[in-house]
Amino acid sequence: MAEMRKNWGLVAEFDNPGALLEAAHKVQEAGYRKWETWSPFPIHGMDDAQGLGGSRVPWITLGGGLTGFTIGLTLQWWSGAVAYPLVIGGKPLFSWEFAVPVTFELSILLAAFGTVFGMFILNKLPRPYHPLDKHPDFRGVTDDKFFLSIEVSDPKFDVHRSKAFLEELGGRGVTLVEE
Amino acid sequence: MGHHKTFSDDPKVDPALAGKLFKVGIGVGVVGLLATAATLAMGEEGRHQFFFSWLTAFSFFTTIALGALFFTILHHLVRATWSAGWRRTAENIAANLPLMAVLFIPILVGMHDIYHWTHEEVVATDEIIKWKAPYLNTGFFVIRAVVFFGAWIAMALFFRRNSIKQDESGDVALTFRMRWWAPVCTLIFVMTMTFAHFDWLMSLDPHWFSTIFGVVIFAGAMMSCYATLSLIGLWYTKNGILQNTITQGNLHDAAKMMFGFTVFWAYVSFSQYYLIWYGNIPEETAWYALRLDHGWQWVGIAVLFGHFMIPFWFLMSRHMKRSRTALAIGAGWMLLMHFVDLYYMIMPTLHHGFHPHWADLTALIGMGGLFVAFFGRRLASDAVVAYRDPQLVASMEYDNV
Numbered sequence: 310m311a312e313m314r315k316n317w318g319l320v321a322e323f324d325n326p327g328a329l330l331e332a333a334h335k336v337q338e339a340g341y342r343k344w345e346t347w348s349p350f351p352i353h354g355m356d357d358a359q360g361l362g363g364s365r366v367p368w369i370t371l372g373g374g375l376t377g378f379t380i381g382l383t384l385q386w387w388s389g390a391v392a393y394p395l396v397i398g399g400k401p402l403f404s405w406e407f408a409v410p411v412t413f414e415l416s417i418l419l420a421a422f423g424t425v426f427g428m429f430i431l432n433k434l435p436r437p438y439h440p441l442d443k444h445p446d447f448r449g450v451t452d453d454k455f456f457l458s459i460e461v462s463d464p465k466f467d468v469h470r471s472k473a474f475l476e477e478l479g480g481r482g483v484t485l486v487e488e
Numbered sequence: 489m490g491h492h493k494t495f496s497d498d499p500k501v502d503p504a505l506a507g508k509l510f511k512v513g514i515g516v517g518v519v520g521l522l523a524t525a526a527t528l529a530m531g532e533e534g535r536h537q538f539f540f541s542w543l544t545a546f547s548f549f550t551t552i553a554l555g556a557l558f559f560t561i562l563h564h565l566v567r568a569t570w571s572a573g574w575r576r577t578a579e580n581i582a583a584n585l586p587l588m589a590v591l592f593i594p595i596l597v598g599m600h601d602i603y604h605w606t607h608e609e610v611v612a613t614d615e616i617i618k619w620k621a622p623y624l625n626t627g628f629f630v631i632r633a634v635v636f637f638g639a640w641i642a643m644a645l646f647f648r649r650n651s652i653k654q655d656e657s658g659d660v661a662l663t664f665r666m667r668w669w670a671p672v673c674t675l676i677f678v679m680t681m682t683f684a685h686f687d688w689l690m691s692l693d694p695h696w697f698s699t700i701f702g703v704v705i706f707a708g709a710m711m712s713c714y715a716t717l718s719l720i721g722l723w724y725t726k727n728g729i730l731q732n733t734i735t736q737g738n739l740h741d742a743a744k745m746m747f748g749f750t751v752f753w754a755y756v757s758f759s760q761y762y763l764i765w766y767g768n769i770p771e772e773t774a775w776y777a778l779r780l781d782h783g784w785q786w787v788g789i790a791v792l793f794g795h796f797m798i799p800f801w802f803l804m805s806r807h808m809k810r811s812r813t814a815l816a817i818g819a820g821w822m823l824l825m826h827f828v829d830l831y832y833m834i835m836p837t838l839h840h841g842f843h844p845h846w847a848d849l850t851a852l853i854g855m856g857g858l859f860v861a862f863f864g865r866r867l868a869s870d871a872v873v874a875y876r877d878p879q880l881v882a883s884m885e886y887d888n889v
Contacts, residue, residue: 353886363806399768406765409758 314487317440318343318460319471320447321480326352329455332478333358336457339474343463347441347456366427373423374416381412440486458486493884497733499655499871505727506868513861520854527847537847539598540838545851546595547689547830548712549859550588551705555713556581557640558677558706560647564663564670570741572883573733574717576874579651580866581716582644587862589637591855595688596630603629605694616771617694624691636684643673651874658876681706689830692837696775698764703756711749712826715819718742722816724872733873733880736810737887743809744888746822750803753829754796779832783842787832795825806888827852 323329326348333346337360346355389395390402400407429435441447441458450456457480459471468485475483524541527534559578563571571578600606605617605624617624647666654662682702690701698704721734721742764772779788799822808814831848874880 400766406762409762 316461316468317486317488318458318463318466319468319475319483320441320444320456320458320486321475321478321483322446323455323457323480326455328479329457330354330358332457332475332480335478336459336474339465341459341463341465343460343466345458345460347447347450347458349451349453349455365431366424369423369427369431370420371423373427374420376423377415377417377419378412380419381415382408384415385411440488444484444486446482493732493881495733495875495880495884497730497873497875499873499875501729501867501872503868506864509864509867510861513857513859513864516857517854517861518857520850520852520857522854523850524847524854527845535598536601536838537845539595539601540835541845541847541851542591542594542598543602543688544827544831544834544848545855546588546591547685547834548827548852549584549591549855551709551826551830552712552716552859553582553584553588553644554640554677554681555709555711556716557585557644557647558674558681558710559713559717561643561670561673561677564647564666565674567667569879569882570738570886572877572879573730573735573738573873574721574742575877576651576870576872577717577720578713579644579648579874580863580872581713582640583648583866584859584862585637585640585644587858589641591858592633592637596633599626599629603691603694605691620694624694629687632683632687636680639676639680643676646673651877652870654874654876655871660878663878678702678706681709689833692834693775695771697772698760698775700756700760704753704760707749707753707756708826708829711746711753712823714742714746714749715822715826718746718815718819719823722812722819730873733875733884735884735887738883739812739815740806740809740888743803743815743818746819747799747803747809750796750799750822754800778836778840782840784832784836787828787842791825791829791832794821795829799825 321332323332329346329348330352333355336344337358344359346352346359348355385408386403394402396402441456446454447456457475457478459466459475465471472483472485524538527538527541530537556578559571560575560582562568563575563578595602604610605620606626611617611621622628646669650662650666653659682705685702685705689705690697718739721739724730725734761776764776778784799818802808802814803818808818835843835848
């Protein structure tokens, strides 16, 4: 006998980005909180439609940048003026002028790391398995298909009512996906 | 529920408002420049002061107009969408280049007072200047200035006229025609802009040279152009002009570009300083040695913090760029800093110690008056937005997240 699995949520397919955007507005207005849209490319206006706030990534970027700045500056000061003082080209052991390029580059590098890896972490990536992978048509989301999903854990979720709601919005093939 | 917008504003400005801008501008311009000219009656020192104050104010407004010219070229070069609503405003600013050509005449008159290398006895005795004489001589200088202004005015008129033709016909072929010319104009612009400032500003110290000097000026010019556009956009929307066309997203974008060029300015300005500091060759370091002593070092520090360090943090956040008040303060401040930056490049040649003069201010205000007046006249003559630009509606729909 097959193992019993918990339900993850409902997923519905929409015809085009416009229909998905329209549906997203209505799902948001209906008061759902744990739901998501899936599309092959970013859709202008979707952030608003989903009621997503500002991203937290910029703060991680800033943190990365400041860390790089500090490391770059202390690295050059400590190695050149403290740990191994050596006069090169008649230049001082440490000066802000020559410290700028390395400090700048390290700030950029760590800010970029912060951006990319911060985005990965906030998106909980890498994620080898997702319940939607089992949906037979979901692969098309990387090509030409548009989906909207509502999770079971949403406080407003009700299998029958939510399903009817998605169908009413024009969603096709509304399916219940297991975890 | 797609948010499809249509252009719904009046493309024309109330002629009374534009007329007022012209009258007030001319008034301020005439009074300001006459006041500046009073220094001419104050002997040789006053005459020198006049020409240097004039050159500083002239460079300030010329760089803004050149920034606007390149904004237009860039729009076509990269087939931009977001800047469609700004394009006519930039074309109108760039159309002040003929005015700047007229305002250049006093510099030709005062060449002997401004440029050390015009003195024959100096050329005869100075080895370095002697070698530069085939390029740095009065005749060739004048010819080059004519070529620079000729090229700029031709480009400014070409883009503005074709753009206005499109207002009437709505012909998309005009857009393609301007795009075709954009790469050519980019090359012409970059070369003329660089050499013009080699001639007019770098040659103030004929011994000194910096190959990145043109880029430093370019960065300041672009930053000032976006600051000016932001201020004009705020002024438009406050006065009920283009309220649905210049969106918050468009202002945000102009502010982003201003921020970007503030950082770019810092990058290239530091690059110039850094190589000279590291190379430590007397004929190069002399330029900075003069600017890091006798009070000038404080102006230098003001530029470092005022032009980069403080605005970097002030303009970084999205919130600041989307607040009308913060954007107005930021853009106004960056324009002021562009002036201080030019002042710091030009004025130490005249005053070896920091020595502000009221003529610096009257020249700036006077030329600003004329600049605004002729901008206002163009507001009255044609539509204030290229309202049949095929990209305009897309630029209105677009917003930043």
